[in-house]
Amino acid sequence: MIAEIGLAALWLAAALAVLQMVSGAASLRAAQGEINPLAIYARPAAIVQAFLAVLAFVTLLYSFAVTDLSLKLVASNSHSMKPMLYKLTGTWGNHEGSMLLWVGVLAASGGLLAGFEKRLPERTMGATLAVQGFVALGFYAFLLFASNPFERLPVPAPEGNGLNPLLQDIGLAIHPPTLYAGYVGLSVAFSLAMGALMTREVNPAFARVMRPWVLGAWVLLTLGITAGSYWAYYELGWGGWWFWDPVENASLMPWLAATALMHSVSVLAARDALRTWTIMLGVLAFSMSMLGTFLVRSGVLTSVHAFAVDPERGAFILGLLGLYIGGAFTIFALRAGAVAEGKRFAVVSREGALVFNNVMLSAILAIVLLGTLYPLLTEAFDVRVSVGPPYFNPAGAIFAVPMLLVMAVGPLLRWKSDKPARLQFELALIAALVIGVIALVCFFGQFPLLPLLGLGLAAALAVAAFLPLKGRNLRRVPVATWGMVIAHFGIAVSLFGMACEGAFSQERLAAVAPGGTEQIGDFAFTLQSVTPVAGPNWTALEAQIAVSQNGGEPVILTPQARNFWSPPQSTSESALLTKWNGQLYAVIGNQAEDGRWQIRVWWKPFVTFIWYGGILIALGGVLAIAGRVRVDVKRRSAASKGAQRRADLEALGAADPVPAE
Amino acid sequence: MKAKHQRLVLVIIAFAALIAAGAVFVWATRNQLSYFYFPEEMAAEPPAAGRAVRLGGMVQKGSIKTEADGVTVTFVVTGKTADTVTVRYRGILPDLFVEDSGVIAEGSLGKDGVFVATNLLAKHDENYVPKELEGMGTEQAAKMVTDTTVGLK
Numbered sequence: 001m002i003a004e005i006g007l008a009a010l011w012l013a014a015a016l017a018v019l020q021m022v023s024g025a026a027s028l029r030a031a032q033g034e035i036n037p038l039a040i041y042a043r044p045a046a047i048v049q050a051f052l053a054v055l056a057f058v059t060l061l062y063s064f065a066v067t068d069l070s071l072k073l074v075a076s077n078s079h080s081m082k083p084m085l086y087k088l089t090g091t092w093g094n095h096e097g098s099m100l101l102w103v104g105v106l107a108a109s110g111g112l113l114a115g116f117e118k119r120l121p122e123r124t125m126g127a128t129l130a131v132q133g134f135v136a137l138g139f140y141a142f143l144l145f146a147s148n149p150f151e152r153l154p155v156p157a158p159e160g161n162g163l164n165p166l167l168q169d170i171g172l173a174i175h176p177p178t179l180y181a182g183y184v185g186l187s188v189a190f191s192l193a194m195g196a197l198m199t200r201e202v203n204p205a206f207a208r209v210m211r212p213w214v215l216g217a218w219v220l221l222t223l224g225i226t227a228g229s230y231w232a233y234y235e236l237g238w239g240g241w242w243f244w245d246p247v248e249n250a251s252l253m254p255w256l257a258a259t260a261l262m263h264s265v266s267v268l269a270a271r272d273a274l275r276t277w278t279i280m281l282g283v284l285a286f287s288m289s290m291l292g293t294f295l296v297r298s299g300v301l302t303s304v305h306a307f308a309v310d311p312e313r314g315a316f317i318l319g320l321l322g323l324y325i326g327g328a329f330t331i332f333a334l335r336a337g338a339v340a341e342g343k344r345f346a347v348v349s350r351e352g353a354l355v356f357n358n359v360m361l362s363a364i365l366a367i368v369l370l371g372t373l374y375p376l377l378t379e380a381f382d383v384r385v386s387v388g389p390p391y392f393n394p395a396g397a398i399f400a401v402p403m404l405l406v407m408a409v410g411p412l413l414r415w416k417s418d419k420p421a422r423l424q425f426e427l428a429l430i431a432a433l434v435i436g437v438i439a440l441v442c443f444f445g446q447f448p449l450l451p452l453l454g455l456g457l458a459a460a461l462a463v464a465a466f467l468p469l470k471g472r473n474l475r476r477v478p479v480a481t482w483g484m485v486i487a488h489f490g491i492a493v494s495l496f497g498m499a500c501e502g503a504f505s506q507e508r509l510a511a512v513a514p515g516g517t518e519q520i521g522d523f524a525f526t527l528q529s530v531t532p533v534a535g536p537n538w539t540a541l542e543a544q545i546a547v548s549q550n551g552g553e554p555v556i557l558t559p560q561a562r563n564f565w566s567p568p569q570s571t572s573e574s575a576l577l578t579k580w581n582g583q584l585y586a587v588i589g590n591q592a593e594d595g596r597w598q599i600r601v602w603w604k605p606f607v608t609f610i611w612y613g614g615i616l617i618a619l620g621g622v623l624a625i626a627g628r629v630r631v632d633v634k635r636r637s638a639a640s641k642g643a644q645r646r647a648d649l650e651a652l653g654a655a656d657p658v659p660a661e
Numbered sequence: 662m663k664a665k666h667q668r669l670v671l672v673i674i675a676f677a678a679l680i681a682a683g684a685v686f687v688w689a690t691r692n693q694l695s696y697f698y699f700p701e702e703m704a705a706e707p708p709a710a711g712r713a714v715r716l717g718g719m720v721q722k723g724s725i726k727t728e729a730d731g732v733t734v735t736f737v738v739t740g741k742t743a744d745t746v747t748v749r750y751r752g753i754l755p756d757l758f759v760e761d762s763g764v765i766a767e768g769s770l771g772k773d774g775v776f777v778a779t780n781l782l783a784k785h786d787e788n789y790v791p792k793e794l795e796g797m798g799t800e801q802a803a804k805m806v807t808d809t810t811v812g813l814k
Contacts, residue, residue, distance in 0.1 A: 277671065344667050355671065359678040366682035374690065384697035386715060391693040395685050399678075509752060511731020572753070589753030592731045598753050 027126025050111025185217025193282030226614030454499030479627030487620025494613025
């Protein structure tokens with residue numbers, strides 16, 4: 001019964017999406033200053049639709065919580081013996097559930113936009129909601145016709161199939177929802193961009209409406225990617241933190257586009273420049289979200305994320321992708337010429353630096369996109385190639401290094417036009433740091449080029465991030481500026497972690513008999529014993545490894561080789577010892593015939609900084625949103641006070657005419 | 662410079678960057694692409710020693726041998742014909758690496774004709790088959806299908 005309510009809610013929501021689309025489009029037909037009688041339905045439709053879509057998701061969540069085995073989706077992806085947390089997270093650990101989550105977030109953000117955004121002109125708002133409804137409608141259709149999450153089994157299954165053990169992890173509770181919310185936040189940016197393009201209202205006021213959505217989506221994408229990277233690092237047991245796997249790239253590409261968009265929308269808001277460029281990036285960012293969904297969900301890729309290989313679904317998403325992206329670029333091509341040019345600026349200026357950053361980000365995006373799609377293309381011609389780190393790392397670095405250098409200087413430049421001579425000291429400091437650190441590291445040993453560059457840049461960026469605060473009263477610095485400083489510093493921290501991991505990691509692989517000791521760096525590790533252990537739905541062989549640094553107090557690490565019994569599968573659980581300056585990473589392998597155990601241990605200096613940096617970057621974004629919202633609230637209250645005062649004055653003025661006599 | 666000219670310059674810069682990215686891609690992929698080989702292809706046209714490639718096939722029954730250090734493993738990969746390639750791998754074997762099962766080895770061919778693998782991909786879980794293995798012989802494919810669709814339908 002509960003599932004039927006969910007299905008009905010989904011159908012109703014789809015119907016409301018149609019209403020929202022029609023009503024929003026009607027507002028475009030209204031004459032200046034008038035309101036089309038049809039146009040008033042768009043906002044309520046979006047809000048009610050948000051409630052219905054969220055309700056549909058909640059009913060599915062409930063079905064998973066009680067393990068309703070008469071539902072096909074629950075029976076094939078859950079198990080009554082699973083821990084409660086993983087029953088719930090299992091809701092989006094499969095194709096249909098994750099698409100329902102996507103649609104739920106899409107509708108919820110559409111509802112938020114409709115409910116709270118009052119600054120935009122009604123016509124632009126109508127057009128935006130029409131686009132949002134159109135996007136939502138496509139995904140409702142996809143859910144209802146090609147991947148119905150509420151499908152019943154003719155006969156309830158006696159027991160569920162369980163969830164892929166790799167996905168039974170707390171990382172799964174966080175990673176997909178944040179990433180989805182980020183993807184979908186970009187859909188609002190897309191709808192706003194299309195709305196503004198259709199009504200030719202591309203101006204700073206529009207940019208200020210769009211900015212929190214872009215920032216919010218970008219923060220969530222940053223967190224989602226950071227969490228995903230850490231999950232892959234400790235769960236897959238390969239010791240790497242980024243594999244340039246197509247699925248990872250699918251989340252990186254929208255992030256790159258959103259980063260460019262976020263900077264360009266700031267220029268538009270502050271300086272009324274880069275109008276069409278911002279719209280283009282808005283379309284591009286959402287296109288990348290859609291492409292990511294297509295790559296991950298259609299089954300073109302085989303990975304832990306591709307839940308079901310079903311050509312019909314792939315074709316459906318590809319159709320939606322073509323419709324939305326093709327449509328958006330067509331409208332862009334037709335309308336972009338009609339958007340008036342923005343304000344001009346010199347090459348050496350804040351805008352100039354941001355344009356450079358945007359162009360470099362787009363180039364990196366192109367590099368990643370080509371590297372991701374090329375193997376898929378050649379496969380159609382039966383040539384099987386794979387594109388891996390040997391391509392992505394250097395090719396990406398060609399554009400990333402100049403971008404990072406300009407990023408160090410950009411925030412110091414003035415708007416509109418500036419003279420490089422004014423920044424002599426800062427430029428010299430940044431150059432000295434890059435060269436000095438690289439020279440210093442080279443002095444101590446031979447390291448690969450990219451980590452070396454990374455170390456030099458990280459040092460320079462860490463200092464440069466704080467230079468915009470120089471000579472300012474720290475208490476009066478706007479919160480949004482603090483956000484920028486912290487996000488840029490986060491990039492430096494992350495880069496430092498990546499470079500250290502690349503340059504200084506040590507690895508030890510050995511077959512160790514119980515009682516045997518091996519050495520890695522400052523650490524001595526002793527295999528004490530290997531014992532069987534059991535969890536709620538798995539059994540495992542657990543190694544006790546005593547690790548002591550420089551002969552100090554030993555710490556016990558317990559890596560496991562786990563065997564899940566539903567579905568039957570084995571995974572390797574790494575054990576981590578986190579120090580302030582790095583992590584020791586241990587994995588247990590097979591037992592050799594002579595009774596020795598394979599143990600693989602890495603010492604990864606400062607590897608944790610990669611994810612600390614990611615968190616700092618996201619924190620910077622949160623501060624930027626908070627700062628903007630605070631300013632906006634102040635402005636609104638000031639405006640309403642002003643209006644109040646004027647009204648009072650007028651009231652006084654009306655009473656003013658004094659009788660002559 | 663008029664605003665219109667500035668917009669034109671921006672468009673040109675953006676296109677230049679995209680073309681540069683494309684050029685970097687073409688240049689990098691000429692020597693960084695890693696091609697996929699079956700054992701018979703590797704026997705017929707061996708790739709240059711040291712070039713990163715991937716080898717896919719079935720692990721021959723009884724061929725997995727662990728060397729004295731306990732962490733280096735050699736095994737033989739078979740394909741559709743009688744040609745085989747010996748693979749040496751130093752590291753922890755994937756959980757699902759077993760005899761008579763599909764495997765993809767990433768690495769390069771050594772001068773002695775032994776394939777030195779830096780990474781092995783076995784069946785990841787029951788829903789995941791390395792895409793390359795889909796082109797295997799019908800019998801193997803049928804076996805793979807029954808192996809990989811346990812519990813579906």
